[in-house]
Amino acid sequence: MTMSVTHNDVMVGVGLRHPNFTDILTQTKQVDFVEVHSENFFGKGGAALSVLTQVREMYPVSLHSTSMGLGSKQNIPMHYLACLKALTEKINPFLMSEHACFTWGQQQGQLIHSGDLLPIAHTQQTLAKMSEQVDKVQNFLGRQLIIENVSAYIKFDESYLSEADFLAQLCQRTGAKVLLDINNIAVNSVNFEGGNIQQSVADYINELPIESVAQIHLAGCTEPLAGEMTIDDHACPVSDDVWQGYKQAIARFGPVPTLIEWDSDLPKWSVLVDEAQKARDIAHAVLARKSK
Amino acid sequence: MNDLSNNEIAKNEQHLLLEAIWNDESSALAQCGFNTQGINIYRRNLLANAQRALNISFPTVFELLDSDISESLVYQFLRLSPPNLGDWTQWGGNFSRFLSTTEVGADYPYLADCAALDWHMHCALHGIDQTLASSTLQLFSESEPEQLFIAFNQNVKVFKTAYPLTEIFQAHHHSNELKREAAMNDAKKALSRDSFEQIVMVYRPEFQPKVTTLSASEGKFMLALLAGKSLSQSLDTVKCDNEFSFEQWLFTAIERNLINIIKEK
Numbered sequence: 169m170t171m172s173v174t175h176n177d178v179m180v181g182v183g184l185r186h187p188n189f190t191d192i193l194t195q196t197k198q199v200d201f202v203e204v205h206s207e208n209f210f211g212k213g214g215a216a217l218s219v220l221t222q223v224r225e226m227y228p229v230s231l232h233s234t235s236m237g238l239g240s241k242q243n244i245p246m247h248y249l250a251c252l253k254a255l256t257e258k259i260n261p262f263l264m265s266e267h268a269c270f271t272w273g274q275q276q277g278q279l280i281h282s283g284d285l286l287p288i289a290h291t292q293q294t295l296a297k298m299s300e301q302v303d304k305v306q307n308f309l310g311r312q313l314i315i316e317n318v319s320a321y322i323k324f325d326e327s328y329l330s331e332a333d334f335l336a337q338l339c340q341r342t343g344a345k346v347l348l349d350i351n352n353i354a355v356n357s358v359n360f361e362g363g364n365i366q367q368s369v370a371d372y373i374n375e376l377p378i379e380s381v382a383q384i385h386l387a388g389c390t391e392p393l394a395g396e397m398t399i400d401d402h403a404c405p406v407s408d409d410v411w412q413g414y415k416q417a418i419a420r421f422g423p424v425p426t427l428i429e430w431d432s433d434l435p436k437w438s439v440l441v442d443e444a445q446k447a448r449d450i451a452h453a454v455l456a457r458k459s460k
Numbered sequence: 461m462n463d464l465s466n467n468e469i470a471k472n473e474q475h476l477l478l479e480a481i482w483n484d485e486s487s488a489l490a491q492c493g494f495n496t497q498g499i500n501i502y503r504r505n506l507l508a509n510a511q512r513a514l515n516i517s518f519p520t521v522f523e524l525l526d527s528d529i530s531e532s533l534v535y536q537f538l539r540l541s542p543p544n545l546g547d548w549t550q551w552g553g554n555f556s557r558f559l560s561t562t563e564v565g566a567d568y569p570y571l572a573d574c575a576a577l578d579w580h581m582h583c584a585l586h587g588i589d590q591t592l593a594s595s596t597l598q599l600f601s602e603s604e605p606e607q608l609f610i611a612f613n614q615n616v617k618v619f620k621t622a623y624p625l626t627e628i629f630q631a632h633h634h635s636n637e638l639k640r641e642a643a644m645n646d647a648k649k650a651l652s653r654d655s656f657e658q659i660v661m662v663y664r665p666e667f668q669p670k671v672t673t674l675s676a677s678e679g680k681f682m683l684a685l686l687a688g689k690s691l692s693q694s695l696d697t698v699k700c701d702n703e704f705s706f707e708q709w710l711f712t713a714i715e716r717n718l719i720n721i722i723k724e725k
Contacts, residue, residue, distance in 0.1 A: 211586025
């Protein structure tokens with residue numbers, strides 16, 4: 169269960185969405201890897217899966233799942249894991265990630281999927297159940313998972329661990345790694361912590377063990393109206409606060425693969441590539457300073 | 461599936477959050493103890509995700525409906541048939557049946573069948589990639605028709621309808637505007653008739669699924685084959701039809717990638 173990232177240089181990729189399929193297949197290589205949402209390729213065949221197979225010939229692919237719900241108290245259904253395993257065997261991703269959230273539950277005795285990344289209570293009880301699920305999934309897939317911190321719009325009163333501590337303990341128990349989404353820390357900072365984003369990001373980064381982070385996500389989101397919560401819509405360029413946090417993250421965790429995520433109001437491919445280049449430049453500058 | 465006891469479910473915070481999101485009576489929101497603004501964001505996200513998913517899977521239905529009606533239908537369907545597979549793409553298999561039970565489905569009786577066609581197209585788009593095992597074609601010259609069976613490409617669907625589904629579909633999705641207008645006129649004419657029957661076929665020659673209308677004899681023949689009847693039994697269903705030519709049908713079937721393999725009993 170080892171990852172194939174051995175580069176000393178930082179790998180910078182972009183989230184690949186349907187409107188950019190032609191760009192990725194026809195333009196010169198400008199990113200180091202691409203990341204796709206696993207569930208978009210759960211079909212047994214068809215054009216999208218064929219494109220992904222072609223992309224895989226050209227780029228390392230990271231499979232980012234959004235529905236597994238590793239933090240669910242309900243067990244993850246086997247049909248979901250079977251779809252993910254089939255895709256994993258077809259694509260042979262270099263990274264596989266999911267979120268520290270819950271998605272599965274019951275309504276009137278029936279299994280339901282929330283259709284969203286719902287937050288979890290950061291307690292030892294949740295940690296025990298989530299560790300069990302992560303172990304189970306890693307064994308089933310024969311892969312290491314990278315677990316992402318999530319943005320949230322409610323908090324559970326039951327939580328007594330910080331999310332960073334929760335993730336650090338989870339990784340220690342399971343051998344999984346952390347996918348650090350800096351924008352998610354920023355969103356939660358605005359929604360729950362008074363909005364001193366740079367302080368929130370710095371605190372979060374410093375709480376994670378240096379060896380625990382295996383990937384970084386960078387994204388931007390729409391500014392909220394006064395008094396409203398920030399919604400993590402991935403619809404904007406990476407914000408200055410998040411770039412600032414990225415510098416700190418690279419300084420602490422080293423050259424971990426970094427991804428530009430953009431899901432709504434998708435811009436031209438060139439804009440995504442420019443954002444990726446900006447991340448690469450920042451990482452190089454930080455790493456160069458560090459090595460002096 | 462029920463790996464948690466009822467007591468465990470009742471007291472767990474995840475269940476309470478799901479309840480708060482899914483039960484959107486205002487009293488439930490006041491009693492749930494969660495931040496109201498936060499719960500409303502999750503509710504809006506849920507409805508928006510569901511709406512987006514059904515819009516993609518049922519493009520004809522959502523072209524036919526006004527946005528306020530479609531939002532209300534999505535809302536009702538979400539409650540009646542919540543997603544349980546973790547993949548929005550796979551959600552909506554019983555949307556057609558749901559539509560047939562609604563008021564708008566009663567006012568526009570072709571809507572449910574349009575949804576069935578949309579769903580078949582959607583499934584074919586993500587369906588397994590299959591092509592003809594051409595070596596099995598030689599069985600036509602080696603075996604008797606009583607012994608031969610045709611296994612179709614899994615993306616092929618044939619069904620009868622009382623509505624001009626092909627025309628309605630083309631009226632909304634054909635790339636040529638004139639063809640869209642002509643299809644709309646044909647659909648309106650067909651809908652004004654007292655009785656109408658159409659046999660519709662969905663198939664996938666390469667990656668893009670297509671829809672076409674079959675003649676009565678082609679439809680009868682294919683439905684017999686799809687029901688597992690032998691080639692001989694299936695040909696018997698069209699023996700009175702002088703227009704039907706098996707050779708011509710086979711040529712078109714190969715061209716359209718309808719057949720997976722020819723099998724011998």
